Amino acid sequence: MIVQHDVTIVGAGLAGLRAAIAAAETGEKLSIALVSKIYPLRSHSVCAEGGTGAALREGDSIELHAWDTVKGSDFLGDQDAIEFFCSQAPKEAILLEHWGCPWSRTDQGLIDQRPFGGHSFPRACYAADRTGFHEMHTLYERSLMYDNIIRYNEYFVTSLIIEDNHIKGLTAIDLKNGEMIGIHSKAVILATGGAGRLYEFTTYSYTVTGDGMALAYRAGVPLKDMEFFQFHPTGLLPSGILITEGARGEGGYLLNNKNERFMEKYAPEKMELAPRDIVSRSMMTEIIEGRGFKGPYGDYLLLDLRHLGEERIEERLPLIREASIKFSGVDPVEEPIPVRPVAHYTMGGVHANMHTETPVKGLYAAGEVACVSIHGANRLGTNSTMECLVFGGVAGSRAAEFALKNDFEALPKDVVAKEESRIFDDFMGRDGDESIAEIRDTMRSTMESKVGIFRKGDDLKEALRIIKELKNRFNNIQISDKGRVFNTDLTSALELDFMLELAEIVVLGALKREESRGAHYRLDFPKRDDENWLKHTMAYYTEDGPRLEYIPVTITKWEPVERKY
């Protein structure tokens, strides 16, 4: 079956929903398909906790927000994009309020803001510590007002259809019955989020497997800066569930086994509110040097919120309290929370410019799947949810304008039948002796131990060898479920296929980048090297593995300087 929609959006998290609304408003007559492999409101965006950054108040400014972001990015962010992003942020925060978002308020009834890491002004708009959750529900509910948004829930996208550098649509499996469909479109927006399930200890939902990145990469679109992976300082033990930076924004302390606030050694000014790359490295240093706590789930440090008192915790950090009690057996009102740095954000992604355009005509990317790049080598907290809003909006209107101006281009012959055969004959027919779960677990533990916070050449080479070997073994997997209906054995194989592709790019990019910048820290090259490495990595698909190229960083106002906090 082939259906036709002017604009198709893949992914229905914050960026996808924001894009859908913008597209529906830009072209009232356009038909907008919103495709997601999961049901509404299940997207990982609901897990965003602490806040969404916008310069709203006197004393703050767009320029200050931009400078904080540039410095946070360790000067790898593109400054024109960052300035644009910061200039649009206030509007998006207000828009969401107008659409019903239950932002936490000041006594005067204005949107309240809290401090966050790396920001020199309290500019994190927040809805208690369920910011992403409320933003998602607000956008989803708002999207219900538009009759021209048509949802394809639980459709798993298997390929993008690109010919002569034009996007023509995509193929997807309707999970409910296993039917392969084609969606013929003038424009496609990727909004599928990051790739955090590459790692073992991760804040990410099970469903965040980098699908959009791998789909684009295989269709010839370059991925940018994939070696930059953010480790958030405070993942809850043992699950990795996120404990928001807002907990430190509200005044929480990080403590080692000597009961010291060790951040004073590493970032005397900002302390616990230094950017995430710095806090995570400091924590790992404490652990490596023996000042961590030992436990059955590995070494950890403590996040102490007790001095905030029950009332403040209950009002501003209720989800953190609930999660700590339910998933770690610790009530932060009574006891400090056991935490360790945890894989949290994919700075890299599909190469896109500040208009969310990729090199392919009609193909756009927004949110974590994209690399614009506003985060450079290290994202500041609160800039990801805002990125989804700003660039989701841009992508939606740009794609709609493109669709208004252009006609449908003919689909290649038999494209759906060929994909049907690739998935259901070739892929699902695999009956080897390799286990999907085992390959996945080996990939994740390899990434965790060799491509983590501290990296070195030998480890990265070894990781690359292992990933290549896993890719070979993957050809010999067994898919036990041979049915068509809701076949999650098949979808987990497809997801692993995507992740192995991405893992190789992350490792290769990290191996080649012989410097330390932001979240990418090489023990064998511990200094930032602007002379040789102030540039973006671009990975192109080839049959023999990624081919890397480099492009310059855009600098407008701020020349790179030493980064101190």
Place this chain on the structure above:
Amino acid sequence: MEEKNVVFVVKRFYNDSEEERRYEFTASRGMTVLDGLYYIKDHLDATLAFRASCRMGICGSCGMIINGRPMLACSTQIFDLDSDIITVEPLKNMDGIKDLVADFNEFFEKHKKVKPYLIRKVEKSVEEGEYIQTPDQLKEYRQYALCIKCGLCYSVCAIAGSNNEYLGPASLASAYRFMKDNRDEGGEERLLLVDGHDGCWRCHFMAECSEVCPKEVDPAKAIQMIKRKAFIAAFKRLFRR
């Protein structure tokens, strides 16, 4: 680490046929029912189908019936359950798709019916800034905005089970969330949508929905409050004549 043998009895469903399958394995303290299901999928039976995403009780994917009671699998510790035999079934009052995967389409359609978004006569422009809402005004509805659409309340509701048209607790709680938001002007328009035979008056206040709610939204209370609002509105209409 403390361990024990458990048996998961999973109600499996495929192509209209039902089957009970038993899976035995060793569970360690800290494992959730969702972890158990992943253990089965990874090591014992890759064909088992269930939904999951955030594993922190906020995305609403993994609602299922565990030992007879609707719960989120990710938020249920195996060691907290009374029995070492753990029965797992798909949510009720929804069609089955496969195994633990139930069809939520009707559930989401009903939610849409109550116009769960801010209704404004005139929308303020962005340049004019935010609508004013004090912390107290926020508190009026915040609890009802915490619903994660997991469907546990819908699954346990006897009325939703016997009447296909009944909007159900989650949708009505959502309607009430907007009724109590000082920014909303949907008053009469939304009230009419929920003040009918398929709306609040169908509810018999058995309140099981509130008991199973993993987010303490208390839909039963919301429905009673809607009834009160509807009653007052009707009373006012009477006097206007």
